[in-house]
Amino acid sequence: MTTPDPWSQWRRPGPTAAQRRQDVWLALAVLAGAAAVTVLVRSMGAFVHDETISTLVEQLLWGAGISLPLAVRRRYPLTVLLVVSAVFIAGQARHVADNLVPSIALFTAIYTAGAWSRDRVRARVARIGVVVGMFGWLGFSLVRELLEPVGPFENAVGPLDPVLASVLYGVAFNVLFFLSAYHFGNTAWLSARRKEELEHRAEELRRSQEQNMRGAVVAERVRIARDLHDVVAHHVSVMGVQAGAARRVLDRDLDLARSTLQTVEDTARTAIGELRGLLGVLRADPAEEPGPEEAAPADEVLGAQTSSPGLDQLPELAAMARSAGLEVVHGVYGEPRPVPEGVALSVYRIVQEALTNVVKHAGAAGADVRVRFLEQSLEVEVTDDGRGVTSGSGGFGLVGMRERVAVHGGALEAGPRRGGGYRVLARFPA
Known part of the structure; x- marks a missing residue:
């Protein structure tokens, strides 16, 4: 039909x-x-x-x-x-x-x-x-x-009868006259319709482009909000735990307090570096990439990397969680292979968010971070032995995890463990 x-x-x-x-x-x-x-x-x-x-x-x-x-x-x-x-x-x-x-x-x-x-x-x-x-x-x-x-038609020299020729001439002229007027009128109407149709489609295309642009802006805002949440929540949580520990031992053990405050300082530098990277993405003009001579002074002051974190930085996350008093075991299983930068960043952020939740909410003594390179997928699993909760009220951690995994066509499993504690498992297709 x-x-x-x-x-x-x-x-x-x-x-x-x-x-x-x-x-x-x-x-x-x-x-x-x-x-x-x-x-x-x-x-x-x-x-x-x-x-x-x-x-x-x-x-x-x-x-x-x-x-x-x-x-x-x-x-x-x-x-x-x-x-x-x-x-x-x-x-x-x-x-x-x-x-x-x-x-x-x-x-x-x-x-x-x-x-x-x-x-x-x-x-x-x-x-x-x-x-x-x-x-x-x-x-x-x-x-x-x-x-x-009828007149004598004195100048008629053609092969046809003058009267017949006069009749044929009149008929042919009028046929051409009226057909032309009819045809050109229809053509003008069709031309006007096509013009308005093209204008209508151009307007629809413009609205569609605006809608796509708004959708892209919203998606980018969600991504930025997710990254800001990951950076701020994790590092500030570690800084809070370390600052509290330093306050408690300040009068009894100055060396321990000094070491703890050093961890707070290092964590703050890392957080500033990652925030600077996010803000740099927002401010960057695609046509004007900063050169090394422009970026070097800021790096020296901040003492942080500007590249996106990935699988190689997971041991640092484990070390930071240990400095907050959590026993963390980090293991890699299977044959490591290169993974896309976006997947590596998502793995890093998921582990970062999971460890942050353990430190803040789980009341756990230990956590286990495992990265598995399987034949058809890449898995990252974070488990703990705490109370089996993931976040406080109003948290966006799990939402951000699911969004990150969904972007790459993966799946996320999160929930309390049967024997106690909490488990987060993210699976990315190879």
Whole structure:
């Protein structure tokens, strides 16, 4: 079953104010042309008929009657067509001096009905009716002329009979005249429809691009929020634990307190370095990448790496968790192989978030971090022996983990362990 074309019922909008003014000027120009042609024809004595019974005033009135309706041709195309057609036939019946300007007005009216009429069925019927009526009038005029005495045609030298040639010429000329007006009117209407269809599709494309852009912005904001959460939550949690430990032993063991505060300082530097990397991504102009001479001073001050962390930095995470009082075992199983940078970063962030939750909420004594290089997948598992909880109220840790895994087509399992503690397992396809 074919889907109907939604543009098949299109209706052309009415003329604009500028187009209405153009129609008024066109009507005045046709009126001026009719008056000028009438004066010239009467001055030359070159009447269409052998003798005319119309006075100059009457002929000027006929010119006004057939030209002034064109002032509203695009607002009332069918009405103007019928009025101009009626005046055209009536003017010929009264032996108007010339047919040039009336023919121009009739052509314009037929064209406008095809180009601007909103009701396509009525436009087709009206134009066909006018054409049939005009040919009927042409046939009547030819018969009337044939019944009258015909001149000697002194200059006729062709192979056809002069009367037959005159009839064929009149018929061929009128066929070409009316078919042209009909065809060009339809072409103008189709052109207007195609133009509006293209504009409509261009607008839809623009809206789609804006929607995609908004979606990309939202996705980027979610990613940035996720990274900020991972960086801030983990490092600040470690700093809080270490600062509390330093406060408790400050009066009893200065060396231990000094070591603990050093860990707080190192953790702060790492957090600042990672935050600087995120902000650098936000501020970076793709066309202007900073050179080494620009980045070196900041690195020296911060003492941090600007590259994305990955699997090689997991031992550092384990060491930081140990400094917070958590016994962490880190193991790699299977044959290590290179993994995409995005997957490596996601693994790092998942382990970082899981260890942060263990330190903050689990009340655990130990945790186990395992990375498995399987044939069809890469797995990372973090388990602990704590209370079997993952975060405090309102936490976004698990949400961020699931989003990171979903980006790479993986799966996440998280929940309390049967024997106690909590387990987080992330699986990434190879």
